[in-house]
Amino acid sequence: MTRGSIVLGRRSLLLALAAMAPTLAVGTAGAEADEPDRIASLGGSVTEIIFALGAGDRVVARDTTSSFPPEVEDLPDVGYVRALSPEGVLSVSPGLILAEEGAGPPETINVLKNANLPYFVIPDAYDRAGVVAKITAVGEAIGELAKAQALARDIDDRLQAAQARAAARGADQRKRVLFILSTQNDRILASGMGTAAAGIIALAGGDNAVTAFDGYKPLTDEAVIAAAPDVILMMDRGGDHGAAAAELVAMPAVSLTPAGKTGAVVRMDGLYLLGFGPRTADAVDELSSALYGG
Incomplete structure (x- = not known):
């Protein structure tokens, strides 16, 4: 056939x-x-x-x-x-x-x-x-x-309270957060605007590090460096989609960012982080605590 x-x-x-x-x-x-x-x-x-x-x-x-x-x-x-x-x-x-x-x-x-x-x-x-x-x-x-x-x-009500706590945590200096969907073949696929990742970062009191496009797109090394994230956020999963933290921060472009220099990588369960369902208030609290402490 x-x-x-x-x-x-x-x-x-x-x-x-x-x-x-x-x-x-x-x-x-x-x-x-x-x-x-x-x-x-x-x-x-x-x-x-x-x-x-x-x-x-x-x-x-x-x-x-x-x-x-x-x-x-x-x-x-x-x-x-x-x-x-x-x-x-x-x-x-x-x-x-x-x-x-x-x-x-x-x-x-x-x-x-x-x-x-x-x-x-x-x-x-x-x-x-x-x-x-x-x-x-x-x-x-x-x-x-x-x-x-x-x-x-x-x-x-719970989300409103979680947002208020996140805003208080980030009042002095909002963190720039780069959400990386995958690092397959050493190419960083990252979130721009209009995504669940961008939404949860905003709710948690952070700023999305990439604003030049909507959706998910590959980033050049120059774009990763220019994004200058304080924190890298990823889903907690394995395989090609989830490089180990040490491998991630050792990537040439990432190593030159503030997040790469400090090893600031946060991983959370994908559905919990990006689902926007009954557990989202908890996810906002957890993410904002990971970004700012407290």
Whole structure:
């Protein structure tokens, strides 16, 4: 079989799945579900919110990024949230699909949106208001709006307090923080603006060291030196995405930055740090303490 025939076969399968599934309106915040069982949860923070609302027993499948609470890892894994297959998601016979904004690829999402079951897109924003909106949207989608509103109020209060503590810690001198997503092949892939990393750095009272672009992009050695981070922030994971601290600060460009000279590297669990869910207030406190002490 040729490569072209493989691609064509997959496309035909996607079209066939779409044709077999009668179209229903796609759910949005404001259209509350009738407490359906068998939830497929696609997105780590979405899954975490469902469990925080006491509805974890209704989740029948999760994506790879859903790793908290620990018991979710016993559930079927339907793939990485941005590289899903419709066959994998639909194979668990969900009664409701919740997907964080940005789930993909688009052809998979088109099939799932046209399946004969409710599909809800949960908005994602990287600030305090975004966390509140996300919790509320999940609660609406699963028929637990009252619980979600109560949880959202509690998280909002805790986040406001955590922000105030972070601002006090960094009042004398705000730290410049460089978030590095990976160092694969000795190339630094770093966060610019408009990312979860930029959002959590701001909440923790720091300044993102890279502001010239949005999203994640590779940095030249000159750009790393010019960013002049006081602290390097990374997710706590291994492999090509997580160089050891000693290796990281020994990289030629990094070694010339304030963070490289002092060995200031902070690592935190990825979902905890970047999920913008129920634990974000704790993550803000932990990160600001790591940046400023106290």
